[in-house]
Amino acid sequence: MFIKPFRIKSQTQLKGSDRKKLRAELSQAYPSLSSEDLAKLIPSKDDVTLVRIYCYKGESVNVYQVQKDPVFFMLEKDKEIYPTVYMLWRHPDLLHIFTTHAQVIDVLAGGADLMLPGIITKGEMNPSSYGKFEKGFPVAINTTDNKVPLAVGVTAHSSMDMYMCGRHGKGVSILHVYRDQLWEMGTRSPPPNLGPPDIMLSGQVILESEDGAAEIIGDGETNENEIVKEPSPEQVIDAVQELDLGDDQTPDSSSSLSPETSTPQEEIVQTTSSDRP
Known part of the structure; x- marks a missing residue:
């Protein structure tokens, strides 16, 4: 959504009553935030500014800026409020987390959405592999080498539909990403x-090679349910480089596939800069 420069419509300093209202909205949206957390996030004395912006496709967004850092943003069309990466670096467990390879973040920053093959899961695929949520659920994305979130988006399917897609198609529509x-x-x-x-500390990691062989990395015994299956970083980079960015490469997100369906590696990420706000 913010991959291109946006236009600032107005900037307004929030009064005490507006700050109190904002804290109440955040408490309802994110119950895990304590009153002390909210008081630090939206302080009474520091500058808190509401910045109204228009994205390059005309979408209206309200950005809440504390001191110099934006901490939350709200989409006018659906009134949903989302944390920025600055906010998530202070509260990394605020959203449901998906993990991907570090190299994928650069591609997301260029206008891509995260595809299901790029989401690392534990153990054999099952209906709870991705969690439990409905379509449009807010999520954050971290990487295999750092648990801090680097992107924010909404799920393209419910968790059950993700499972039924068999690692085929879009996983997360990206709204905001580091850089x-x-x-x-x-x-x-x-x-x-x-x-x-x-997820990377839970046990052995299985890296599937191009010929289908599995290389096991790790030491000590591990339960089968603790195995992490993921494509290697080299496979991710190769897949990104081979992507055809044309619209005809966009998978049909409404198709239902069995969990056993094989997944082409080129679907780890999907560039949608022409479709994203």
Whole structure:
């Protein structure tokens, strides 16, 4: 959504009553935030600014900026409020998390959506592999080498439909990503390094090679349910380089496939800069 420069319509300093209303909205949207968290996020004395912007396709977005960093943004069309990466670096567990390879983040920053093959899951595929949610559920995306979120989006399917797609098609529609124009609006600080995500520390990792052979990396015994299956970073890069960015390569997101359906590696990411706001 923020991959291209946007136009600022207005900037307004929030009064005390407006800040109180914003805290209430955030508390309802994200119940895990305590009153102390909200008081720090939307302070009473520091500058809190509502910046109304128009994205390059004309979408109207309200951005809430504390000091110099945007911390939340709201889409006018659906009134949903989402955290920015600056906010998630302070509260990395605020949203449901998907993990992908670090190299994929650069592609997302260029206007791509995250495809199902690019989402790393634990163990054999089952109806709960992706979690439990409906279509349009807010999620964050981190990488195999750092658990801190680097992108924010909404799920393209419900969790059950993702499972039924058999790793085929779009997984997450990206709204905001590290190094986009919304990040540029802030202090442009780099993400903290919090170490690998839990999914990468749960046991052995199986990397599937191009010929279908599996290389097991890790030590010690592990339960079968703790195995992580993922394409290798080299496969991700090769798939990205081979992408045909034309509209005819967009998979039919409404198709239903069995979980056993084989997945072409070129679907790890899908460039949708022509469709994304």
